[in-house]
Amino acid sequence: MDASSNDISLDTCIAKADVAQAQLDMCSFQLKTLNDLSKELFESVDVDTILKNFLYNTTGNFGVIKGFLYLRGSNSDKDEHFVALGFDEADQDSLQKSGQYRLLSNNDKESIRGEANWESNLKRTFGFEMIFPFAVADRFQGLLGLGPKLMEPLFTAPEKEMLETMVNNLVVAIKNAHSFQKVLGLNQRLNDKNDQLEATLQELRASLKKVELLTNIKENLSKFVPMTVSNMIEASPEGALPDSKEQDLSVLFLDIGGYTKLCEKFDSTKVNEIVEKHFSVFMDAIHNHNGDVNETAGDGLMVLFLNEDKQENALDAVQTALSIQKETRRIGRETYSLYRPLQIHMGIHSGKALVGATKFSSLTGSRWTYTARGSIVNVASRISTLAKGNNILISSETADRVQSYNAVKPFGKYKLKNVSAEVEVYKLLPRFRTRNSR
Secondary structure (H helix, E strand, C coil): CCHHHHHHHHHHHHHHHHHHHHHHHHHHHHHHHHHHHHHHHCCCCCHHHHHHHHHHHHHHHHCECCEEEEEEECCCCCCEEEEEECCCHHHHHHHHHHHHHHHHCCCCHHHHHCHHHHHHHHHHHHCCCEEEEEEECCCEEEEEEECCECCCCCCCHHHHHHHHHHHHHHHHHHHHHHHHHHHHHHHHHHHHHHHHHHHHHHHHHHHHHHHHHHHHHHHHCCCCCCHHHHHHHHHCCCCCCCCCEEEEEEEEEEEEECHHHHHHHCCHHHHHHHHHHHHHHHHHHHHHCCEEEEEEECCEEEEEECCCCHHHHHHHHHHHHHHHHHHHHHHHHHCCCCCCCCEEEEEEEEEEEEEEEEEEEECCEEEEEEEEECHHHHHHHHHHHHCCCCCEEEEHHHHHHHCCCEEEEEEEEECCCCCCCCEEEEEEEEECCCHHHC
16 A cells, blocks of 8 residues: 555544544533533522523533523413523513513414514524524423524534523423422412411310300309319319318409390390300400409309419409400490490409308209408499499509509599498509519
C-alpha cells in the first residue's frame, strides 16, 4: 500500500474519531444537563420556582440570550404562571398576552390555520428562534420560547431532541408539584374536619351539660336538692352525713321582678317557658362560680357560696350576680318584642352561719336538704327586697371583701325587717379587675 492510501485511511480514521468524539461530547452534555435539570426541578414543589429553574437551566446550558415560559390552567383564568428572562417589563406584558391568545384560541380552527403567522410574528417581534408548545395532561397548556444562542444561533436536531426531553421532565415536575399540593390540600381539609368535629364535640358536651341542668330544674323546680347534698350522699352510701357546723359563707338571694304580672298576662305554659329561659342562664352562672342552690321558689333562688376563703366566697357570689345581670339584659334585648324584659333583684350578704345537711323523714320517704341558718340569711333576703330595676345590692361585710376587685357605691343605711341594727348597703357596679390579677 502506497503512502497516499495510508494518508486517506488515516484521515478517514481521524474523521470517524472526531464524529465519535462529538457524539460522546453530546451524550456527556445531555447527561450532565439532564442531571442538573432534574436536581433543580424536583427539589421544589412550587410551580413558579420550577418554571424559573427550568428557564435558567435551559438558557444557561444552551447559551440562549433570552426566553420565556407561560403556563395556563385549562379550567381557570386565574391559574396561570409566567416567567421571562432577558426582556423588559413592557415586553414581558406583551409576551404574556401573546401566550394567552395562543392558548385560549387553541381549539379555534381559524386560529390553527393562522398559527404559523402567529409564530412567525412572535419570532420576528421578539427575536425568538424556537416556540415550543406543550401540555401537562388536561390541567395545563404551556409555551416555551427561546431566543438565539450566543454561538451557532440555530438549534441543531440533537439539541431540539434534547430540548424535548427536558420539557418532558418539566411536565413531570409540574405534575408532581400539583400532586403534592393536592395532598397538602386534602391533609388541610382533613385537619379542618378534625377541628370542626372537635368543636362540635365540645358544643355537644356543653349542650348535654346544659340539658342536664335544665332537666334538673324542670323536674324538680320546687324540690331542688343542692349538689352539695348529692355529693355527700354519694360519698357516704350509708347516709352518715357530717353534722352541721358554723362556717363563713356568702348568701345570694335572687327574685324576678314583675313575676305576678307575668302570670296574669300569660298562661302557665308560657310563664314556665320564660322562667326556665332565665333560670337556665342563672344555673350556668351559679355552677361556673362554685355556687350551690339551696332553695327555689316560683320566682326566686337562694344560693350559697361555701369557699373556706372569705374573700373567695364573696367574689364568687358577686361574679355570679354580675353574670346573671348581664345575661338577663341580653335575654331582654332578644325577647323585647314578646314581653316586657324581666327585672332580676339580687342581694348578697357575707358572714358566719350554721351550715349543714338535714334529713326529713316521713311515711312517704326521706328528703335531704342543705341549708344555712342564722341572721346572715335573713339580712341577705331583706337586702334583695331593696334591689329594684336590676340592681345588685350587697352588705358592707361583702363590700369590704370585694371592693379591691369590684366597684361598689354606697346605697344608704336601712332598717331591715327583723334586724335590730341598721344595715349599711352598697350597690355593686360592673367588675373592673380580674381575680387573676391578684
